[in-house]
Amino acid sequence: EPEVTQTPSHQVTQMGQEVILRCVPISNHLYFYWYRQILGQKVEFLVSFYNNEISEKSEIFDDQFSVERPDGSNFTLKIRSTKLEDSAMYFCASHGAGHQETQYFGPGTRLLVL
């Protein structure tokens, strides 16, 4: 069964460093999302992406964040200068042609900023 994959599973970085989180959505999916979950809290929407552009972004998704689909398979989230409060689990999700389709989530990347 196809699934969303994410790398790395864990990342530790120093404050101020840049990180890139990678996702490979399910191959025929067209809509892509990033969410984050601070430890013990709810899952929060960061950004959605469709047709090679950002569809919507939340207040969390400031200028330090960017997304890219560099090729036909990868979908990346870059944090330019990490802050302590960026420590969280980051989930990638994707779904198929209909905007109402079920979003399937990757296993997440746990980011720890020291």
Next chain:
Amino acid sequence: AQKVTQAQTEISVVEKEDVTLDCVYETRDTTYYLFWYKQPPSGELVFLIRRNSFDEQNEISGRYSWNFQKSTSSFNFTITASQVVDSAVYFCALSEAGWSGTASKLTFGTGTRLQVTL
């Protein structure tokens, strides 16, 4: 703006008990979608069910059942004869129907942690 409320922070039950997880939502859209996801201790988010706003039929899948009531804006989830493997955090989520060609984000509730003991 859309909002999902899961008032139960944590529930503990003994194995074989039935348990209901509550979810109340707010939206201005007439067309929307409701979801339940399970987050086991390993951390991934596992899709359980999706319900469209225009389909109020309740659904049963094995030991799981869902009760969707538009009149009270609720989408409750019941586990019958709970098992230790059901221990997890359960999230209710809502997405509104966007325009065709636009993505539609999920708004999650704060989750209910279910602990099933022997």
